[in-house]
Amino acid sequence: IATDAAYSSRSWTSLDAKATSAELKYLTGFVLTGANLAIEVNRADANGVVVNYKKTPLSIDIGGGNTRQMQLDGASGETTFVKGDLDLKAMDLFSAKGAATLRKSLGTVAQVDGTTTAVNLLTLALENVDAFAGTKGQTTTSGTSDTPSTGAPTAATPTDHGLKLTGANVALAIATDVADKTRKWQAIKASSASVSAVGLNSVSLSATNLTVEINRPDSNGKVIDWSVLPLAVTDGANPVKIDIDGKQGALSRARGQLTLTVGGFFHVAGEFALEKSAPTVTLSDAAKSQVAVDMLMIGGRRVAAFAGVNAESTTEANRVGLKLSGVEFALAMASTQETTSRQWTALSAIAAEVSFQGLGESVAKLSASNLEVSINRADTVNKDVIDFKANPLSVTTGIAASRSINFDGSKKEMTEATGDLSLKVGGFFQVAGSLAVSQSQQKLKPSKASEAIEMKLLTIGGSGLTAFAGIHGGTVDAVGLNLGGVSFGMAIATSVTTPSDRWTVLSASAATASFDGVDDVTLAGSALKVDINLQNADSTDDSTDVLDFQLPANQLTVPQGAGQNRTFTYDGAKGELVEASGSFSLAFDEFLSLSGTLSVRSSNKQLKVSERQTDTEGNPITPPSYKPSTTVNVDLLTVGGENLSAFAGTGGGTAQDRGLV
16 A cells, blocks of 8 residues: 655555465355466556556565565556456356456446446456356355355266357356445356357257356346446457346346257257256156256247258258258256266257158158157166156247147157148158158168168158048049048158168058049949058169068068057069059949959050041041041059959949849
8 A cells, every 4th residue: 555755645555466266255146266366456546547566566575574576567557356267157057167357346237127226346257268058067056145155066977968168258247236235136148159069868969159148136136237238348359248138037048059959850950048947857657756857958939940860961962851940949958966877858849831851742742730849758777758747848949938848758758740741652642631750760671682771760650531542632633532541651761871762661541432533433442552662762763672571570660640550561572562452343434333352553654645637627527537646644543453343234233234244
């Protein structure tokens, strides 16, 4: 403490100290510890002039026969700060560690109601440090406003679950009301361009432009509106501006641009928000066990997504499934608090628009509405899922928006997409209604392969539906069978090693059938089945490259809803198959009627057509005369059978029938 010998009104206070460890106390939800600290205070006189101890070092006796040199740089002006290696933990959601500077100053902050408050500010700046947002081992034991925190976290498990931030810039502000020191506020703003996932079971994730925002209220529940009077906190060339909108209330979140894949089935990219909680969940085991977990939640809305095979692939051409837009999703990742060996993953999503990706429209075409994606993964230890029906979980997906996860644990593990879908396969079979889409993986044998190969399967199934089998389905030109009481299963098999190799199979059954599209032809049927076995989509000239289900080890079973499954048994040696068959009664022009087992097929053919000659006024010439034949491409529907019962004549099926049986 120095006083001008000539002018006693001029005085200076300076402090230069070091400490091996430190802890910031009395902050609810925050822990700040440090090591290798340097404390510097250099106060100016009434004229704003400071002492430059760098030019005139001052040796001070610190006891024990030791001295310390004060060498504060006056060129930096008035200073009050602490520098060193600091470790910050906030709200059990965010942590950062690295070289940092803690400063003290006076300031003015704005309240949400428009009033302003004079405050003492402690600000902390960390530049280009590693940080973490999520669940970090066991939760930290934080102090209250009346008791100090315990400092470092309790014994933590070795695995973190969340987002690792590299090269992050972090700012912390602690504000205390000058007039009422019981009123304290805390805020954190952090940003990072590079983000990676850590310890997320069944989830792969990357993110860019991540922002962490924490805005904690005072004891009256009031927060500071930093957007009105932003605070720039810096320790170098990259200041971080705390500008959190106080109108959003108390806040603990992370958000940014996310690329996320869950269970290899659901892939999403867009803006997201991250939260953390520590609830008690109910499991699906017989005892309905209650387990305390650390829960990391990620939500987003109005994003693009994909559900299907090879969802994690960065090559669009490798994906087979549903392309989704206008998506709202909620993801929850939980681990037991006492050990991270038990982990659960659940995702619920809904899409406004859906289209099919991965196969040409001649193979499969799909549209949908009200599509929901549901994933509930069991832990790998006891194979139990979380029963969200017992305790629904609300996940924030945007400002004033959330989505509930309420899966019934009795249904066990699930990975599926359900909704009102319209599906057309092989240009022949078309079905609409509530369908379920799921994925699996197994070995299947193509007829041209010497052995079975590993396949990823996208399966679609449904029951109690209406359908159509024929040509031009869904248009006014439709010709074919209207089917009722339909159940079906479909699989698109994609080679794991060569994703461009894809096979499509479908099996369906119908309780009733009627014919549509041709005058004077009537048809009724029962016990109908539809069989489709399409060649490899990557084949151009080999219609015999189909899946062969004749081998005992080459069976495929697809869920079709209502607890029913459908098993494929097609013989690959018979080549490509697209047909409907069953017991039919067919009548033509009230002259010919047939009954028995008939087969209905569609194909694209070239036919020779000869047009009748006409006179100059367009009237047909008599006797008939025909022009030279021309070739026409046609969509062809054929009906055939053998060993049938038939009648040709008049009055068929009545007491007045006259004709041949």
